[in-house]
Amino acid sequence: MTHAATIRTTEVVLPDAVEPDGLEVRTRDLPAPAPGQVVLRMEATGVSFAEQQMRRGKYYDQPPYPFVPGYDLVGTVVAAGPGVDAGLTGRRFAAVTKTGGWATHVLVEAADLVPVPDGVSAAAAETVLVNGITAWQMLHRLAKVRSGGIIVVLGANGGVGSTLVQLARHAGIRVIGTAAQRHHPAVRELGATPVDYRDPDMYHRIRTLAPDGVDAVFDHVGGPGVQQSWQLLRRGGTLVSYGTAATKDEEGSSRLPVLKLFAQLKLWHTLPNHRSAHFYNFWAGRRRPDTFRRTLAEDLTVVFRLLADDVLNPQIAARIPLTEAASALTLAESRTVAGKVILVP
Numbered sequence: 012m013t014h015a016a017t018i019r020t021t022e023v024v025l026p027d028a029v030e031p032d033g034l035e036v037r038t039r040d041l042p043a044p045a046p047g048q049v050v051l052r053m054e055a056t057g058v059s060f061a062e063q064q065m066r067r068g069k070y071y072d073q074p075p076y077p078f079v080p081g082y083d084l085v086g087t088v089v090a091a092g093p094g095v096d097a098g099l100t101g102r103r104f105a106a107v108t109k110t111g112g113w114a115t116h117v118l119v120e121a122a123d124l125v126p127v128p129d130g131v132s133a134a135a136a137e138t139v140l141v142n143g144i145t146a147w148q149m150l151h152r153l154a155k156v157r158s159g160g161i162i163v164v165l166g167a168n169g170g171v172g173s174t175l176v177q178l179a180r181h182a183g184i185r186v187i188g189t190a191a192q193r194h195h196p197a198v199r200e201l202g203a204t205p206v207d208y209r210d211p212d213m214y215h216r217i218r219t220l221a222p223d224g225v226d227a228v229f230d231h232v233g234g235p236g237v238q239q240s241w242q243l244l245r246r247g248g249t250l251v252s253y254g255t256a257a258t259k260d261e262e263g264s265s266r267l268p269v270l271k272l273f274a275q276l277k278l279w280h281t282l283p284n285h286r287s288a289h290f291y292n293f294w295a296g297r298r299r300p301d302t303f304r305r306t307l308a309e310d311l312t313v314v315f316r317l318l319a320d321d322v323l324n325p326q327i328a329a330r331i332p333l334t335e336a337a338s339a340l341t342l343a344e345s346r347t348v349a350g351k352v353i354l355v356p
């Protein structure tokens with residue numbers, strides 16, 4: 012057991028609903044790790060879409076201000092609390108924390124750590140934490156698309172989208188990926204057929220590419236377009252909805268658009284139409300923590316293996332120092348990037 016001498020952490024705080032330049036940087040002493048906890052010295056964390064929603068107070072499960080954002084991180088264990096295997100110290104792990112990752116040192120439950128394979132850099136691993144688990148589970152646990160199938164991935168240049176495209180291609184699935192025109196070369200490089208999401212005829216264009224319908228549509232946009240996503244499905248097909256990016260800037264409740272979407276999906280799913288509709292939620296099942304952690308670790312380990320074997324090409328949009336989190340968030344929100352904006356110490 013390693014007892015921590017006092018560790019200073021530098022962290023980025025979201026004090027209230029603010030513009031990115033309203034983020035604050037503070038330094039404080041970390042409490043010693045409690046039983047079952049470790050201190051991770053952060054080597055990479057990143058900007059997820061969730062932080063774009065959280066800074067507007069628009070995340071479905073919005074944490075109260077002030078808090079330290081940071082959905083996931085990769086780091087090395089530098090201290091371990093009582094009851095934690097001292098052999099963890101000095102080793103590199105990944106963890107999904109939902110908040111708190113934007114800090115140089117972070118207290119994490121040891122049970123939430125997943126080992127990062129040797130030869131995979133912290134930044135590369137960071138691109139597939141929440142993104143890789145989400146993409147893997149939606150494709151293989153929820154939609155269960157088989158080799159030879161065809162799917163539509165909305166936002167194929169994004170963090171989740173670019174990972175989903177690569178996982179699907181690796182599984183022998185054809186992919187039509189929507190993205191702004193500027194990202195079409197990158198989307199093609201990942202192995203998908205790009206379609207411009209700004210084209211008012213986008214859905215018509217997809218239907219031309221897949222006249223018999225598709226096996227699955229992965230839709231994080233929500234709003235009225237989800238109706239058209241549903242209509243792309245062939246018999247036996249699955250709509251996987253997993254976000255409401257379209258309503259990020261709308262006034263009002265952060266929950267209402269999601270609840271409306273749930274109701275619509277439930278209706279589609281229940282009606283006898285030989286197609287299914289689901290909302291994927293990363294945190295579903297966390298009320299059974301042991302099973303939740305085991306499944307998460309299992310899926311992330313598979314995705315890490317694909318990264319280590321160069322099947323997945325990590326999509327790093329930029330590496331930015333933690334204390335410049337404001338510019339990282341501004342960049343992530345600029346709608347110009349492909350892949351994930353990574354924060355480094």
Ligand SMILES: NC(=O)c1ccc[n+]([C@@H]2O[C@H](COP(=O)([O-])OP(=O)(O)OC[C@H]3O[C@@H](n4cnc5c(N)ncnc54)[C@H](OP(=O)(O)O)[C@@H]3O)[C@@H](O)[C@H]2O)c1
Pocket residue numbers: 058059060061141142145165166167168169170171172190191208231232253254255256257258291292293294343345346347348350351
């Ligand atoms: N349900 C879950 O458990 C779960 C888990 C993880 C992520 N998510 C969701 O997954 C989505 C992607 O997350 P991420 O971290 O990969 O984000 P990201 O890297 O920022 O990528 C976002 C993608 O969405 C596109 N986009 C953004 N705003 C849009 C809009 N209003 N209409 C259409 N497309 C839009 C972007 O295109 P441009 O680059 O052209 O702007 C980009 O392709 C988010 O909606 C997030 O909430 C859900």
